Amino acid sequence: MYLSIILLPLFGALFSGFGGRWIGSKGSCIITTICIGLAIILSVITFFEVGFSGMTTCIVLETWIESGILKIHWGLLFDTITVVMLIVITSISGLVHLYSITYMETDPHLPRFMSYLSIFTFFMLMLVTADNLLQMFFGWEGVGLASYLLINFWYTRLAANQSAIKALVVNRIGDFGLSLGIFLIFWTFQSLDYSIMFSIIPFFDNHYLKFLGFSCHSLSLICFFLFVGAIGKSAQLGLHTWLPDAMEGPTPVSALIHAATMVTAGVFLMIRFSPLLEFSPFLLSMLVLFGSLTAFFASMTGIFQNDLKKVIAYSTCSQLGYMIFSCGMSCYDVGLFHLTNHAFFKALLFLSAGSVIHAISNEQDMRKMGSLINFLPMTYSLMLIGSLALAGFPFLTGFYSKDFILELTHSNSFCNLDLICSSLALWLGSISVLFTAFYSFRLIYLTFINSSNSNRILLSYIHESSFLMSLPLILLGIGSLFFGFIMQDLFIGLGTDFWKGSIFILPNHNFYVEAENLPIIIKWLPFLLSCLGICLSSITNITYLYKYVILKRYKLSSFWVYLINKKWFFDTLYNRFLVYPILSFGYKVSFKTLDRGFIELSGPFGLSKLVLRWSAFIFQVQSGQMTHYIFYIIVSVCIFSSIILIKYVLWFHNYHLLIFYFFLIFFI
Incomplete structure (x- = not known):
């Protein structure tokens, strides 16, 4: 049963990918969807068996690598973290498969698309079920490859090519950091197995690495490199630039990447x-600061985006900041709870956006939409549920995890941070709530409520999606309404033993009791900020009062508006100071000087030129006259005999013979 959860998506991908020519689009859709559906059922059974019964399972399949002390095997670990991730991955992937049947029905390459979705699911399942770092890295690289294939699915589009390459290259930076972390882990612990490594970590608390005269705390350095990998995969500040551009792929791809697979890998790590x-x-402090800065930056940038999918993409980046933020406060269970809740309402938002784009002929600019509430009432209702859950509206799924994270930030004892860092993280996380509510309802207003900016011909063709597209939306809407309420006590309730030994927290880092005893005004603060954001969004999009304020203070606000609208110039700075110098160096030094210069001249090309020159010289020497040839023979004999004589004289130290020989040659 455990092995089938992983192999079913792989079989579906292989059948659809290699047999799609014969079984056709419908056959590929049926096979891949059935395989994912069976994986969902088995994942639910595994959740009850491992999560409620406490039967943590470790399966060793076969030896993979064995060289000296390095012994790697194919193994599967099913603990409470794994089974929760299995529910998230398989359920969201299954709904995306079902949604894609209708959304991509007119695409001639539908079997290839379904195969890519299934192989994406397989690699993510390999990542979360691995019991050693190398197998986890196999799944880690696999989801990067699958994301490249899916973002670049419409490979004839230049924008899709550029976005896929950008996602792959940016993630390579994080992957390089993770690989360094794996090397250091093996150097320190002499093993890559989780069971061995986690059991001996306390003995290395005072272990230091010395390199070039510097000593560094081993565990901190390892954690730093692991965090670099998480920054790349989970699109934290600095390596976040690939995430908005990944919207060039089909909308189901965006839902799968943002809700269940690619970006959740870093948080899972x-x-x-x-x-x-x-x-x-030190690393816990970095997690808090990076997470809070990412949440603040992404939420502020999302305000000025006009592409429907990019607004939701920046909201993903912001919510990932909250998850990393929570892990930095040693609240790993809360971070995983928010990851699970976020998967439902983020998949709902993306698939609802896909329903809107599908209905209005692939238009994604919100400024060209409007009044769609009259044409797409069900999509509007479901997208409103997703936006309210994203904003943390009370009693919806996002409220139970997001607000609890913000309550935890008000505790004075987290992470051993100093007062300045803790205050900065607290305020950045709180202000992000305001911006999140603002752009969530700006999306609702521009897309559904404001006056329409579409032409009459386009409006005449707008209609609700078919049953196979509506069913996943309804199921995700139900999850966005009730999942957080149902699972709150099980995941983060006081005294719950659901996580058992899969999550380790030091006793002095556990401060849930302090968060529960906060003043009422602190607990109401996220809701008040969300209401303020909704009110500001309503004023901005319904009335024209904001225009007078902006015009009056235009000189003061224009710079900040321009800065945020340009995404804080991250892409521009990277291109100017990293990409262009590297490309210039690659062309002028690596290509022209080395490849086309030194290597070619010293290789076959240069040798062929040299041989041609020698042959031309030899051709000139061959005059055809016998006297010239006799002269060449005599000169050659003299040179050869001179070399032999010099060697003999130097060996026996008989210099008189050498002088006599030269006189003889001179007179001859």
Whole structure:
């Protein structure tokens, strides 16, 4: 049963990919969807067996690598973290498969698309079920490859090519950091197995690495490299630039990447390595600061986006900041709870956006929409539910995890941070709530409520989606309404033993009781900020009062508006100071000087030129006259005999013979 959960998506991908020519589009859709559906059923059974019964399972399949002390095997670990991730991955992937049947029905390459979706699911399942770092890295690289294939699915489009290459290259930076972390882990612990490594971590609390005269805390350095990998995969500030551009792929791809697979891998890595992070206070502080800065930056940038999918993409970046933020406060279970809740309402938002785009002939600019509430009432209702859950509206799924994270930030004892860092993280996380509510309802107003900016011909063709597209939306809407309420006590309730030994938290880092005893005004603060954001969005999009304020203070506000609208110039700075110099160096030095210069001249090309020159010289020497040839023979004999004589004289030190020989040659 456990092995079938992983193999079913792989079989579906292989049948659809290699047999799609014979079984056709319908056959590919049926096979891949059935395989994912069976994986969902088995994942639910595994959730009840491992999560409620406490039967943590470890399966060793076969030896993979064995060289000296390095012994790697194919193994599967099913603990509470794994089974929760299995529910998220398989359920969201299954709904995306079902949604894609109708959404992509007119695409001639539908079997290839369904195969890519299934192989994406397979690699993510390999990542979360691995019981050693190398197998986890196999799944880690696999989701990067699958994301490249899916973003670049419409490979004839230049924008899709550029976005896929950008996602792959940016993630390579994070992957390089993760690979360095894996090397250091093996150097330090002499093993890559989770069971061995996690059990001996406390003995290395005072272990230091010395390199070039510098000493560094081993656990902190390992955690730093692991966090670099999480920054790349989970699109944290600095390596976040690939995430908005990944919207060039089909909308179901965006839902799968943002809700269940690619971007959740970095958060999962931090949660899985909680026994390691707990012994590195420096890295916990970095997690809090990076997470809060990412949440603030992405939420502010999302305000000025006009592309429907990019607004939701920046909201994903912001919510990932909250998850990393939570892990930095040693609240790994809360971070995983928010990851699970976020998967439902983010998949709902993306698939609802896909329904809107599908209905209005692939238009994604919100400024060209409007009044769609009259044409798409069900899509409007479901997208409103997703937006309210994203904004943390009370009693919806996002409220139970997002607001609890913000309550935890008000505790004075988290992460051993100093007062300045803790205050900065607190305010950035709180202000992000205001911006999140603002852009969520700006999307609702521009898309559904404001006056229409579409032409009459386009409006005449707008209609609700078919049953196969509506069913996943309804199921995700139900999950966005009730999942957080149902699972709150199980995941983060006081005294719950659901996580057992899969998450490790030091006793002095557990401060849930302090968060529960906060003043009422602190608990109401996220809701008040959300209401303020909704009110500001309503004033901005319904009335024209804001225009007078902006015009009056235009000189003061124009710079900040321009800065945020240009995404804080991250892409421009990267291009100017990193990409262009590297490309210039690659062309002028690597290509022209080395490849076309030194290597070619010293290789076959240069040797062929040299041989041609020698042959031309030899051709000139061959005059055809016998006297010239006799002269060449005599000169050659003299040179050869001179070399032999010099060697003999130097060996026996008989210099008189050498002088006599030269006189003889001179007179001859």
